[in-house]
Amino acid sequence: MFDIVHRIGIKAPATQVYAALASLQGLAGWWTEEVQGNDQVGGRIEFTFRALDGTVKGSAVMAVEALDPSRQVAWRCVEGPAEWIDTRLTFTLAEHDDQTIVLLGHRQWREEVEFTAHCSTKWAIFLLSLRDYVEKGTGRPSPNDVKIDDWN
């Protein structure tokens, strides 16, 4: 098993960061503009990622496993890239001084492959987008996300 972890601080209350992680509207502000489904526990959220020319680059469906307001959002990937199936995603929040610290875990990859490394860097890009979205009101969700390599 292989885990990706990240940490970022956002100058905003945890309630605001939580809203960006736990609602369709929030998620569309920083991860991908194309989000649909049911964002409640037991629901499924579908994320579609496109290139700037509109072609679909990928998609994923997350089952919402836990929502603990201002503390944690937990998903299980149920559809998407083969390497992602049954991986777990958690966003854990804690207020420290004037920041909300977000710990991201994208865990239980069956093995470490080159795509894991790509996704690790890409998660950092999206956490920067999350920070901009919460702090400034404008993130860089797909398809306007920062591209990092020949895969995206």
Place this chain on the structure above:
Amino acid sequence: MFDIVHRIGIKAPATQVYAALASLQGLAGWWTEEVQGNDQVGGRIEFTFRALDGTVKGSAVMAVEALDPSRQVAWRCVEGPAEWIDTRLTFTLAEHDDQTIVLLGHRQWREEVEFTAHCSTKWAIFLLSLRDYVEKGTGRPSPNDVKIDDWN
């Protein structure tokens, strides 16, 4: 044991990316401005990280374990944050089409702690700095690196 991995593509020949990873001058262009030591195999390189006000935030000494021109740079951390001691760092290069793909591994952490998550995000920040340095001639080495949280 816990490993951090990342992947970035740089629009430049591998020789140029390698120079940014294997020489003191190159490293000072994207990781931290304060680099000294011996960048040859068997040598030790000392990296110092400061805040913008000049106070030292941290330092690390890497033993250069392998240099394979245009292919790989490998270090072992011999001094620095306790969690880094004896971790292994590898930068592996491969040219794909018009990009050099860099795979970063920061491996053999004894355990995953919150600092691991911080360093993972920070490595992505520094790989973006490496890309800017190689592609545009200007990176954002410490102390002018993008800050990500309450730790740096």
